[in-house]
Amino acid sequence: MCADGPITPGECLSVYDAIRLRRDVRAEFSGDVVDDATLLRILEAAHRAPSVGNSMPWDFVVIRDPATLNKFADHVADKRREFRDALPEDRAETFTPIKIEGIVESGTGIVVTHNQSRGGTHVLGRASVPETGIYSTILSIQNLWLAATAEGVGVGWVSFYDTPVLADLLNLPEHVRPVAWLCVGPVREFQSVPDLERFGWRTRRPLEAAVHWEQFASRP
């Protein structure tokens, strides 16, 4: 096990190592395109995620056509501008140097979609909490992200888009909803600190603040 020392992809990655090494990647894509064998191993890991009622409500659309990558990147650039323009001046200044996607540079986009109708009407475990469907799809993304990290492949989640625009771009059926555009590609390195921390946007919350023992708040 790699304990506390620096970790490099490809060497003795335990699940804890992969969790520690994983980063949201925007600027570190090497310019190479991930090969199909590696991509399929990563997708296999995603497809092994747990799912409510074993419904496996996800699908993966792999996009490498430069025309589609560029078209989506243009849309994301518009949404980034919209977000920036709505910020107060000091936050806009902090936001400006932050890169929010690597759609073209990564060479591969994977759009993870969710199909709530998969598994029919009586999905075991979904009756009381319908969101467990989408939770399942999101678990497949986390599997994908960690497996990619172990392969030395970076993943960057892009959510600056209008859902109908992305659905139309990929010709998704009505009942299939895009959940994430993931930029996927080999990286030169993984940053050790998240970009949003490095650029002063937001720091991580300590574990002690997130853990509650017995009850969320003490009663008055």
Ligand SMILES: Cc1cc2nc3c(=O)[nH]c(=O)nc-3n(C[C@H](O)[C@H](O)[C@H](O)COP(=O)(O)O)c2cc1C
């Ligand atoms: C649901 C979700 C949506 C995200 N959307 C974006 C995005 O549109 N652009 C971006 O640069 N990062 C996006 N991120 C990445 C987060 O900013 C990143 O995970 C966070 O800052 C922590 O950094 P780390 O993943 O490197 O630990 C998203 C992450 C999640 C989980």
